[in-house]
Amino acid sequence: MVRRSKPIKRSDEDLSKSEKTRKDILCAAARLFRYEGYYATTMRDIAQKSGVEAGSIYYHFQSKDEILSEVLDIGVRELYEQVKRIVRSAEENEKDFRKTFAQLVDTHLTYLLTDSDFTSANIRNYPMLSGEARAPHRELRAAYAGVWSDFLNDARRAGQLRSDISVSAMRQFILSAMNWTVEWYDVKKYPVQMLSERMCKLILDGMCTSGRINTGILKSGAGVSIQTPEPVGKAAHTRAEILRAAARVLRDSGYKATTLRLIAAEANMKAGSVYYHFSSKEAIVDNVLNAGLSDLLSGVSAAVEGFDEPCNHHARIATAIWTHMDFLFKASEFTSANIRSYGMLPNHLRKRHWAIRHEYGRLWDRILRDAQDDDAIRSDIKIVPLRQVMLGALNWTVEWFDPDKAGTAGYLSLSEFSEMLIKLLLEGICERENVADGDRAGFRLSQQTP
Known part of the structure; x- marks a missing residue:
């Protein structure tokens, strides 16, 4: 059972003065954690950013750790609820796998890059936290991963996805490619939708033209x-x-x-x-x-x-x-x-x-x-976006792959893991025999944009 916390109300009109101040503090902290990092941010920084007296912040939160914990929870919870709604709607309306996948990717990237400092703060800071600081948030993160796993498992049973790579590995690959964008994508230059389309193209069908690679x-x-x-x-x-x-x-x-x-x-x-x-x-x-x-x-x-x-x-x-x-x-x-x-x-x-x-x-x-x-x-x-997404998928693996576990049941060696990533990047996650030329043409991207 995923622990539920009090959500942030969207409308300031619905908030008491104390609740509004608390919301302002959390929003300020999320932005600072996103761009400066948790360790580089002080309580004084948060107070100044939120417009409250330095001492007054302790009336609402006992410590920076407490603020961090709420920021991390909000960052995943809002995204989790939205993705869960998309998957449920797709199941009820028998929506096409590729269209649903594109919607999920666009939602994740939109929260990460534009809509939520909380989501970006979570992604950028969580890997650097101690095991004790991570512990309260593992259940919710696992629930979010579970929504993706269920969606991908259903697609595999329907013959949409390749069968030689585990769903958990494909899910990690997909999330890795998306999460690393927080380190390089400039939303001021290019819209998130452009990135979403390109990323879907690479993840679903790989970079190679057709067939399986030897x-x-x-x-x-x-x-x-x-x-x-x-x-x-x-x-x-x-x-x-x-x-x-x-x-x-x-x-x-x-x-x-x-x-x-x-x-x-x-x-x-x-x-x-x-x-x-x-x-x-x-x-x-x-x-x-x-x-x-x-x-x-x-x-x-x-x-x-x-x-x-x-x-x-x-x-x-x-x-x-x-x-x-x-x-x-x-x-x-x-x-x-x-x-x-x-x-x-x-x-x-x-x-x-x-x-x-x-x-x-x-x-x-x-x-x-x-x-x-x-x-x-x-x-x-396009070559440059291809390289950025590909290296992002590779680089984010430092946050979750452990080569020292090789030999343990269910864990890959570095060599096996690298070969799996090569297959996914060259060939994509889809079962290639089920990808028609018309589907590929339908996913063509504009050559006029970088």
Whole structure:
């Protein structure tokens, strides 16, 4: 039974003065948590944003944790109720699977990107919270996932979805692709509906033109690793260990919660000793972020260089995906730290790393455009949105996939997991034999927009 909390009333006319103040506080907190992060936001910030005296906020909430808990609950509950209504209506009216799927995707993205600071605050902050802070919200999140699972299971029984990949894996893939958009999509430039249409196209039918891809050839060239020179001298070894420790702390706690004291403790050294090697936390984070994307860029570049022209573009794309996942989970501690923390960094810190992020994006654009030029992927998909959605689906896996559970019943190894993602991205979630050319044509997207 999903725990129910008191909903926020929409009309201020229905609220008492105390209720209106409470609502204002929650709305202010949701916006701050969305853009600044929970750890970077203080009670004073929330009070100032909501227009109440700093001390008065405690009349309505005992702590920032209590505010966070309500923000997280509202963020999922409103979305859950709306998605549940859409699925129920589709069942009652026997609505077409693809139309319902498109409506669900559009609803999730609209809440996430435009309608609700609460939903965005939930998605951006939940992964960085402690197990204790997450615990009260697991039931509701599981209920939301359950609505998607029931919908997808019904579609599979009707022969709409492929049968070689579990529904739970497909659901995670779909939610991952959508949730990562909070880190990159600019609603001021392009409407959410445009993103929804493009995402549905990729998720349902994949990027390839037709038929099943021969996954037996996809492992060719995968698993390329970059050999980092061993540091020479005691000082260089200590510096390297500090950076590795900082990457682990940054990955697990986020930028704001990462302190020099925590880094020193992780590196098993005194806090004061860190200053001998780095002038500040920001200097350490700069090094970690740069190493994370430098490793990834070098690794994927080296992997795809092994394909001579004319090349098997499907194998080349698969190899790039495989290598991206390898660096995300195994080859580099710095890559996962970069991916998990970048969205919550101060803008001035992010700007220093735009160049290398754009270089990595251009590498993928070239890989995908070469494939499209040779008709290996569909011509009705725009390359840049394809790359953004694809990398989003891959990057969000750091929030839910655990390679250490490989061997346990129901859990995949990193290799198996990567192969599954390759199939989903290249082929889509639908049973391809049931996708007619007319259906594909009906989902064509405009070539006039970016």
